[in-house]
Amino acid sequence: MAEQGTPVPFRGGGFAPRAKRGVGVVVFIALIALVEWGTRSGWISSLTLPRPSDVLATFGELWSSGRLWEHLAPSLTRFAVGSLFGVCAGIGVGFAIGLFSYARAGLVPLVAALFPIPKIALLPLFVIWFGIDEASKYALIAFGTFTPTVVATYGAVDNVDRTLIRMGQSFGLSWWSIVRKIVLPGAMPGILSGLRISLAIAIILLVAAEMLGAQRGIGAYILEAGSLYDLERLFAGVTILSLLGVAVSFAIGAIEKRLLRWRN
Amino acid sequence: MQLSLVGVAHAYGDADVLTDITLDIPGGRILCIVGPSGCGKSTLLRLIGGLERPTRGQILQMGRAPEGCLNPLTYVFQDFALLPWRSVAGNVRLVLEDHGLPGAEARRIVTDVLARTRLSDFADALPRQLSGGMKQRVAIARALAVNPAVMLMDEPLSALDSQTRELLMDDLVALWTRAPFTSVYVTHNLAEAVRLGHRIVVLSRRPGRIAEMVDIDIPLAERTADHPDLARQQQHLWSIMRDEARAADSELVDG
Ligand SMILES: Nc1ncnc2c1ncn2[C@@H]1O[C@H](COP(=O)(O)OP(=O)(O)OP(=O)(O)O)[C@@H](O)[C@H]1O
Ligand SMILES: [Mg+2]
Numbered sequence: 001m002a003e004q005g006t007p008v009p010f011r012g013g014g015f016a017p018r019a020k021r022g023v024g025v026v027v028f029i030a031l032i033a034l035v036e037w038g039t040r041s042g043w044i045s046s047l048t049l050p051r052p053s054d055v056l057a058t059f060g061e062l063w064s065s066g067r068l069w070e071h072l073a074p075s076l077t078r079f080a081v082g083s084l085f086g087v088c089a090g091i092g093v094g095f096a097i098g099l100f101s102y103a104r105a106g107l108v109p110l111v112a113a114l115f116p117i118p119k120i121a122l123l124p125l126f127v128i129w130f131g132i133d134e135a136s137k138y139a140l141i142a143f144g145t146f147t148p149t150v151v152a153t154y155g156a157v158d159n160v161d162r163t164l165i166r167m168g169q170s171f172g173l174s175w176w177s178i179v180r181k182i183v184l185p186g187a188m189p190g191i192l193s194g195l196r197i198s199l200a201i202a203i204i205l206l207v208a209a210e211m212l213g214a215q216r217g218i219g220a221y222i223l224e225a226g227s228l229y230d231l232e233r234l235f236a237g238v239t240i241l242s243l244l245g246v247a248v249s250f251a252i253g254a255i256e257k258r259l260l261r262w263r264n
Numbered sequence: 265m266q267l268s269l270v271g272v273a274h275a276y277g278d279a280d281v282l283t284d285i286t287l288d289i290p291g292g293r294i295l296c297i298v299g300p301s302g303c304g305k306s307t308l309l310r311l312i313g314g315l316e317r318p319t320r321g322q323i324l325q326m327g328r329a330p331e332g333c334l335n336p337l338t339y340v341f342q343d344f345a346l347l348p349w350r351s352v353a354g355n356v357r358l359v360l361e362d363h364g365l366p367g368a369e370a371r372r373i374v375t376d377v378l379a380r381t382r383l384s385d386f387a388d389a390l391p392r393q394l395s396g397g398m399k400q401r402v403a404i405a406r407a408l409a410v411n412p413a414v415m416l417m418d419e420p421l422s423a424l425d426s427q428t429r430e431l432l433m434d435d436l437v438a439l440w441t442r443a444p445f446t447s448v449y450v451t452h453n454l455a456e457a458v459r460l461g462h463r464i465v466v467l468s469r470r471p472g473r474i475a476e477m478v479d480i481d482i483p484l485a486e487r488t489a490d491h492p493d494l495a496r497q498q499q500h501l502w503s504i505m506r507d508e509a510r511a512a513d514s515e516l517v518d519g
Contacts (some may be wrong), residue, residue, distance in 0.1 A: 167345035170313060171359040171410065172335050181358060185349045262349035262390050 082141025094153020152194020299467030338412035
């Protein structure tokens with residue numbers, strides 16, 4: 001008699017998260033709806049959280065009065081200038097560490113020493129060095145993005161497939177060609193994922209710098225709202241920062257999609 | 265162009281890898297190097313191509329590289345070593361870019377080598393879209409593009425399945441028959457060695473010495489998988505290698 005078979009139990013699957021369109025938006029909307037409902041029904045007191053619709057109204061007012069731009073423009077400039085300097089210098093130094101023994105021996109301990117310093121603590125020093133104006137804010141953001149970029153870049157350069165480099169040498173490519181055409185594209189995935197972290201740090205430092213000494217900027221706006229305990233404006237400012245973070249992450253995603261098309 | 269190795273020896277630290285290799289690599293022929301795993305075949309090839317310096321002995325080029333040769337000593341790697349971010353044509357073009365060729369000339373070379381390796385239809389494909397055999401054909405096309413005087417091939421077929429290997433061997437024979445090239449071909453597969461080699465060098469286990477040198481006079485085009493002479497040669501080579509391989513297999517790598 002043939003034995004009755006049972007199906008082999010399925011044990012595979014999972015561990016492969018995929019992008020599901022719209023889920024992120026649904027999470028946001030659900031959370032906001034919950035807070036809106038809670039504040040309206042009195043379950044959340046108005047001292048704990050502002051009503052989302054009021055925050056939106058404040059935001060709309062900010063927009064229509066043109067004051068949004070007044071605060072956003074200097075913030076974006078500081079963010080762009082500071083992180084541009086920090087990231088460029090970081091990639092340069094990261095490549096030097098990845099390519100030259102002396103740079104590695106000399107700079108890796110230095111970077112390790114600089115990395116854990118809370119850069120905000122150095123702001124008074126930067127103010128003395130670069131003045132109270134824009135330069136000290138640029139310097140703070142640049143310095144804050146510099147160290148994570150260095151670490152990500154030299155890690156990425158170290159991870160470039162050595163057989164590809166040996167291939168380049170065996171075909172007599174010049175050193176510069178090997179760096180440009182093999183090392184740089186090979187390190188690009190690591191550099192870009194480091195950039196995500198560096199730029200998030202840049203946003204944090206941007207606000208910190210503006211809280212310590214600025215008339216205009218998102219950080220100044222939030223600080224002012226906070227000292228008046230104006231929760232609607234505080235949250236409007238925080239929302240702008242979140243949106244800035246999302247925009248940066250989206251931009252890097254777009255760059256990755258374009259530059260790393262060769263992967264998967 | 266010919267190459268000549270005189271008393272070449274190599275050591276990594278205290279570990280001798282190669283001892284006393286004296287060998288002529290004749291022009292226009294394929295020299296196969298076989299030997300047990302870890303006996304220094306890849307090391308020897310790196311020495312011949314100038315990617316490493318021998319500890320002792322000399323590696324000499326006899327005569328000058330022929331006219332139009334862009335990279336006299338050119339490798340084909342076991343793992344293909346294609347740039348994943350460049351298309352097939354881009355990978356071939358890479359090795360021409362540093363030579364200041366006019367654009368039209370470079371394009372002509374790329375088209376020509378892709379046609380010779382039957383890859384013309386895949387010029388714009390990325391490496392990840394290709395099968396293993398096609399990847400290795402791209403690597404061979406890239407090597408042909410620089411018009412090498414000597415092709416240094418390190419187990420070029422080892423990463424491929426046996427059917428693909430047969431087909432690529434036919435391709436190599438066809439390429440050689442059309443335009444004979446000089447090649448040093450490292451393999452651990454004796455069937456490949458007797459199919460492709462005009463001369464076969466058997467290395468002993470580490471530290472590698474030349475244990476035996478065999479010449480096969482049958483023209484490449486006439487060698488079939490079931491040729492009786494080849495089967496006999498293969499048997500003969502295996503009998504030499506078996507003891508070395510067995511001894512090598514029971515040694516600690518760094519002992
Ligand atoms: N860069 C290196 N540093 C130290 N030891 C090395 C290095 N490269 C190879 N060796 C050692 O030298 C010996 C010969 O290595 P090689 O790769 O030349 O052998 P092979 O004959 O090509 O082996 P296989 O058949 O496995 O490819 C091995 O024992 C290996 O461990
Ligand atoms: Mg090897």
